[in-house]
Amino acid sequence: MDPDRAGVPLRGRGEAGDVSNGAPAGRSLDDLDRRIVAALQLDGRASWSAIADLCGTTGPTVARRVQQLTDEGALKIAVMRGAGGSESHQFFFLRLKCGPTMALPVASRIAERPDVRFVTLLTGPHDIIAEVQVPREAGAYHTVVREVQTIPGVEAVIGELTLHVYKVSHDWARELLGLQPDDPVDTGEFEEFAFDAVDEAILDRLKLDGRASFAEVAEEVGLNESTVRRRFERLRSRRWAHVVTLVQAAALGFESEIQLRVDVEPARLTEVAQVLARRPEVRYLALPLGGNCLVAEVIARRTEDLYAFTTESLAALPGVTGWSASLELLTIKRGFVETPWWRSEVADVAAGLEVGELTG
Template sequence: MSELDLALVHALQIRPRAAWSDLAPLLGVTAVTLARRWERLTREGLAWLSVVPGPAFTRTRCTAFVLVGCAPAERERLAARVAGLTEAVTVELTAPGSADLLLDVLAPTPAALHRFVTERLALLPGVTGVECLFATSLYADGTRWRLGSLDAAQLSALDPAGSRERDGGAAPSLDALDRALLDLLARDGRLGLAELAQLTGTSAATVRRRLHRLTASDMARFRCDLSPALSALPVAVTFRGRAPARDVNGLHRTLGTLPECRLVAAVTGTANVLATYWMRDLGAVQHRETAMGARLPSLEITDRIVGVRTVKRMGHLLDAAGRRTGTCPIRPW
């Protein structure tokens, strides 16, 4: 991949729906060139952009991480079947150990999530066990991860104030139009206002107002994802850890600031911290754990779950090389 491809993806991680004409001067090419580059990246499954739940979702709905055990011969077949379930927004095959699959599961209520796990997931052929970890706080996720391909001047121009967390206020109630817009944008987050208006039978002005309300309240965020072919970080490892309750809220200030960090969450269970990192090789896993232990002496790592292949990421289906091949849109709202 070219340096321009990497810079384009990084720019869209910061400003996902920016006009090509706004990004062109910062990247030193024409708007037409950027449009063509993005079309090629999406066509080849190397990068994609979609809407995902924001912080308000975590506060008002339910997020969980589910570890699934299965018979060895059933791993691939089961992963493909689970990937077809809309509640399982991310599905990862893991190295044999404490689990065979690691899922991110979203639902409107804890009761709905419990029903999904016990009445649907656990009863699938080949499943030998499930462990459900409810997220009580989500400190970092994939919307905040950055590729690191832009220089300081470009970053300052794209995000002059610097990305900051904000209190989105009360979560809005959603109606049929909101859900229709979210469903379309879960497939393609760069659909234009006019196209969204046509597909939903409303006006572009109404679409603009609805999207502003959904994003300003942090019910939804836009996220640019990419294949490992672009990130050059093929190893995903999820650490489970245990820390005193008094320390958990402060751990994310260290865990989440590391550049490889994709996820930091406080979860239910005796191992009450979950953190996922993308790394260049397996040797980096030990180095990261050693550094975490030195900086966070109260954190005890209890398990290391190494991902061997992502089958589905936030509703997008991936092949063995990590390229997007299709979409099973998430509908947790």
């Protein structure tokens, strides 16, 4: 196998989240690591030589560093499903309040559900935010809420339907390569999608390793290579699937990841959404059913940048009447994929507590 061609698989990650020997929490990457990760965010299936050209290094160096970061649990390349609804499913936000010390166990249980797209622990009035894919059928929301309410440690659950997704950005570190951010607008790019059983099998395999070759995927799902390639390119061109590079924001030098709820005058929701979608620090933006508001995920390199965003951008935006925000503490799942570092972070914290108890 040519180690420089697109689609070369990464070794050492049979199952998402298998990070028993993962990197320490908050692992720091050097400048070249960061440029490589930024290039992978542009296209996680690009050839090593293409990535090397962007980063000013060699293909073998890129391959070696990506393999090391993957083995350490600092990086994961995966194929995620699009953020739009489907003909048979749509998305549902859950905001949870948990009992003392129960937020992490509850979030872990929720992340085990295959229908959960996103899970993170938060500061503020809610301990957890999760996004669930639910069937388009009567009683589906009630069933999800009832099931989550039975998890030990859950004290309160608020659910709301996702009406529209304006933006999902997977290449928020473009500046590390000297590139300008894209200028996305609400063009309906997150159209409803329809997967058949073959598409599901292909996506399930690529969720484990986004760089797996088409030949490998074809062998596992029982198809020929050209069929797998054609189907994957169709899913990708319609934005029904995305190749993404999961990495901690802190590892790339970003201090904060924020969950933001922006209160907006009802008549100006679309106008405000289109303005916010063009902001590079906004990497997710959606309209929930509950209240006149937009839900955004914001990433900030420094607290000063976050201050400027809120006081100069949000505060001056016509139609915005207020906002509330929470810090993301630990993201466990994103795009139906378990992050490769969360288990090692929890293990590091537990080990630190044990050492403290022994020495205290």
